[in-house]
Amino acid sequence: MSEPILELRGINKSFGPVHVLHDIDLDVNPGEVTALVGDNGAGKSTLVKCIAGIHPTDSGEVLFEGHPVHIKGPREAAELGIEVVYQDLALADNLDIVQNMFLGRERTKGGLLDESDMEQAARKTLASLSVRTVKSVRTQVSSLSGGQRQTVAIAKAVLWNSKVVLLDEPTAALGVAQTRQVLDLVRRLAEQGLGVVLISHNMNDVFEVADKIACLYLGRMAAVVSTKDVTHGQVVELITAGRSGDLGIARPEAATI
Amino acid sequence: MSTEEASSMTDTTETHEGEAPQGAISDFGIDTTSRSTSEAIRDYWSSVRGGELGSLPALLGLIVLLIVFSSLSDSFFTLGNLANLLQQGASITIIAMGLVFVLLLGEIDLSAGTASGVTASVMALDLIHGGNLLGGMGDGVFYIFCGWLVLAVGLSLLMRLWTGAVLSGIALVIALLGVPANAWIGMLLAICVGASIGCITGYLVAKIGIPSFVVTLALFLVWSGVVLQFIGQGGTLGLRDDTIFQVANGNIGTAGSWILCVIAVGGYAAVLLNRHFTRLRKGLVAQPTALVLTKIGGLALLAAVATFALTQNRSPSTLVVIAGVPYVVPLVLVLLVIGTFVLDRTSYGRHLYAVGGNKEAARRAGINVEKIRMSVFVIASSAAAIGAIVYSSKVGSVDPNAGGGNTLLMSVGAAVIGGTSLFGGKGRLRDAVIGGAVLAVIANGMGLLKQPSAVVFMVTGLVLLLAASVDALSRRRAATVAR
Numbered sequence: 001m002s003e004p005i006l007e008l009r010g011i012n013k014s015f016g017p018v019h020v021l022h023d024i025d026l027d028v029n030p031g032e033v034t035a036l037v038g039d040n041g042a043g044k045s046t047l048v049k050c051i052a053g054i055h056p057t058d059s060g061e062v063l064f065e066g067h068p069v070h071i072k073g074p075r076e077a078a079e080l081g082i083e084v085v086y087q088d089l090a091l092a093d094n095l096d097i098v099q100n101m102f103l104g105r106e107r108t109k110g111g112l113l114d115e116s117d118m119e120q121a122a123r124k125t126l127a128s129l130s131v132r133t134v135k136s137v138r139t140q141v142s143s144l145s146g147g148q149r150q151t152v153a154i155a156k157a158v159l160w161n162s163k164v165v166l167l168d169e170p171t172a173a174l175g176v177a178q179t180r181q182v183l184d185l186v187r188r189l190a191e192q193g194l195g196v197v198l199i200s201h202n203m204n205d206v207f208e209v210a211d212k213i214a215c216l217y218l219g220r221m222a223a224v225v226s227t228k229d230v231t232h233g234q235v236v237e238l239i240t241a242g243r244s245g246d247l248g249i250a251r252p253e254a255a256t257i
Numbered sequence: 258m259s260t261e262e263a264s265s266m267t268d269t270t271e272t273h274e275g276e277a278p279q280g281a282i283s284d285f286g287i288d289t290t291s292r293s294t295s296e297a298i299r300d301y302w303s304s305v306r307g308g309e310l311g312s313l314p315a316l317l318g319l320i321v322l323l324i325v326f327s328s329l330s331d332s333f334f335t336l337g338n339l340a341n342l343l344q345q346g347a348s349i350t351i352i353a354m355g356l357v358f359v360l361l362l363g364e365i366d367l368s369a370g371t372a373s374g375v376t377a378s379v380m381a382l383d384l385i386h387g388g389n390l391l392g393g394m395g396d397g398v399f400y401i402f403c404g405w406l407v408l409a410v411g412l413s414l415l416m417r418l419w420t421g422a423v424l425s426g427i428a429l430v431i432a433l434l435g436v437p438a439n440a441w442i443g444m445l446l447a448i449c450v451g452a453s454i455g456c457i458t459g460y461l462v463a464k465i466g467i468p469s470f471v472v473t474l475a476l477f478l479v480w481s482g483v484v485l486q487f488i489g490q491g492g493t494l495g496l497r498d499d500t501i502f503q504v505a506n507g508n509i510g511t512a513g514s515w516i517l518c519v520i521a522v523g524g525y526a527a528v529l530l531n532r533h534f535t536r537l538r539k540g541l542v543a544q545p546t547a548l549v550l551t552k553i554g555g556l557a558l559l560a561a562v563a564t565f566a567l568t569q570n571r572s573p574s575t576l577v578v579i580a581g582v583p584y585v586v587p588l589v590l591v592l593l594v595i596g597t598f599v600l601d602r603t604s605y606g607r608h609l610y611a612v613g614g615n616k617e618a619a620r621r622a623g624i625n626v627e628k629i630r631m632s633v634f635v636i637a638s639s640a641a642a643i644g645a646i647v648y649s650s651k652v653g654s655v656d657p658n659a660g661g662g663n664t665l666l667m668s669v670g671a672a673v674i675g676g677t678s679l680f681g682g683k684g685r686l687r688d689a690v691i692g693g694a695v696l697a698v699i700a701n702g703m704g705l706l707k708q709p710s711a712v713v714f715m716v717t718g719l720v721l722l723l724a725a726s727v728d729a730l731s732r733r734r735a736a737t738v739a740r
Contacts, residue, residue: 078623088617089618091615091618092610092611092614092618092619093614093682094610094614094615094682095610095611095614103607103611103618103619104608104611104619104622104623104624105622105623106607108603108604111603112603113601113602113603113604116535116539120539
């Protein structure tokens with residue numbers, strides 16, 4: 001594979017006395033889906049928030065396209081090309097799809113909103129992702145289904161020529177068919193050359209779309225493995241026990257020998 | 258499992274990719290093709306059935322009221338009364354237009370009524386004392402007043418709300434320099450004082466985080482006290498200035514009325530046609546040309562009939578001629594056009610709707626939510642000041658009850674009857690105008706029918722209740738359709 005687009009080196013993060021992340025290393029490659037798995041409280045969401053600039057890190061460095069960067073806020077992350085699609089979708093119900101996709105970054109012409117230009121761009125983006133389920137880009141978000149909303153939220157992230165997209169449990173509340181749509185979309189993002197980080201609890205989803213799997217265990221990176229080298233069972237062991245056979249955090253007794 | 262599966266996966270997605278260019282058109286089939294008139298009407302009908310009522314119920318109600326009152330009273334549908342109706346309804350409508358901005362965020366401004374009383378009394382003091390507010394208010398009150406304006410400037414600068422800072426600054430300059438009295442400067446002072454009131458209300462709500470209901474309830478009481486302080490117990494401040502008298506009572510001449518009509522219709526046509534043909538040129542979905550032309554034609558006809566009627570002599574006596582469109586009509590129209598433009602065509606307006614719909618989403622999209630929340634109170638108070646100028650002009654004086662009583666509740670009622678939601682995120686400026694018209698017709702018609710105010714209040718209240726139920730029911734309907 002090519003050079004990683006986003007590299008984390010020795011990230012540490014504490015909330016007061018609670019040490020949430022211990023020396024996390026992670027590479028995100030362009031054109032790959034990296035699944036980030038772990039039990040509740042393992043630090044998945046915290047890690048994403050650190051990357052997105054919502055939480056400052058205590059130590060460690062972040063390299064973006066090979067250069068060290070200091071991300072201080074969501075805006076700076078967005079300027080670099082890092083977009084986050086949150087679990088509770090950040091969409092305004094009373095606006096339509098186009099308005100939501102351009103929210104906060106409206107295109108203007110002579111101080112006025114350039115509606116037709118935005119509408120064209122939104123349609124182009126949705127078409128490039130082969131989104132077929134939305135009847136009109138002027139549909140209000142309140143009348144969309146959960147899967148369609150998730151699609152809009154992801155398309156919104158793609159619209160900005162972003163290079164890394166972080167998805168926080170995009171399929172958590174979706175039905176079977178809708179999950180299918182979103183997973184297809186995730187795959188297509190990677191094929192367009194973006195680095196995708198997918199947080200998920202669902203092993204089927206992970207094995208279906210991910211190229212590699214990063215397992216967090218109690219704030220430590222237990223293992224980063226290629227999807228094709230492991231089985232469901234091994235990943236579940238990594239999540240619950242932090243190790244599986246040779247993989248994962250070394251056994252305490254192994255260290256003493 | 259993997260290499261084969263991976264390759265088959267890329268295969269399927271490649272075909273997706275390959276389809277995309279032609280697929281793009283069929284994906285959004287509805288977006289690209291121009292619809293026929295019948296389809297457009299059917300779409301509109303289905304959205305109405307889906308709970309997107311907008312101001313439709315209020316419009317229907319207005320028509321029903323007009324028919325009822327015309328049949329019950331001979332003097333209702335006369336030219337003199339219709340012109341009078343426009344002048345009566347104007348101040349409530351203007352205050353309501355400002356409140357729409359606040360309601361769009363799901364907030365409320367209970368102090369807009371009495372704040373308008375404060376601005377009116379400052380204007381009256383300024384005119385009566387020849388621009389010498391220090392003399393008019395007395396030393397202590399004047400220094401507190403100036404301190405207030407300085408505070409408003411400071412807080413707006415802190416929030417980087419430049420418009421609020423500039424307007425409050427203008428009020429401060431006028432007050433400190435003692436600019437000689439002039440009707441125009443007096444009106445400017447009223448609007449700027451209104452803006453300064455909004456700056457402080459907005460800061461308390463947006464930055465300190467006190468619920469707007471509590472802040473404005475407290476300020477409602479404060480402003481009633483301030484009006485009393487400015488006017489003095491039991492007194493009234495007379496407004497004898499001719500320019501101010503003309504605002505609510507004067508008419509544009511016949512020629513001017515027709516020019517206004519042409520500008521209004523021409524402007525509407527230009528905006529609508531420009532948008533229509535831009536969309537057609539870019540291959541986006543557009544309403545059928547015939548429907549757009551019908552809309553423009555309908556408005557032109559309505560405007561021409563109204564202008565023709567209002568340019569007839571409607572004086573009851575033969576000694577004077579009263580003819581022409583009242584000044585309040587262009588005033589309300591200009592405010593409506595500017596406000597609608599800001600809401601629909603600027604990023605500020607878009608952000609306002611977004612904050613009203615989902616505050617958290619707006620914040621994550623990088624919108625300065627606090628600044629937006631502060632700004633709507635500045636708009637509401639400034640609009641309240643314009644409403645105050647109109648009603649003071651109508652009455653010819655400012656009394657200690659100015660803006661008190663039910664001014665505010667009527668204004669909120671006007672916005673809600675028109676279809677603005679109290680839950681935020683839904684509403685348009687024209688709602689306030691239609692709702693204001695409904696309330697003005699009720700007050701005027703019941704007055705002509707010699708009904709006591711007891712009945713007028715009860716009927717107005719019931720109409721408001723009806724409007725709120727329509728809003729709630731349509732909301733529920735929209736929710737069930739969406740699921």
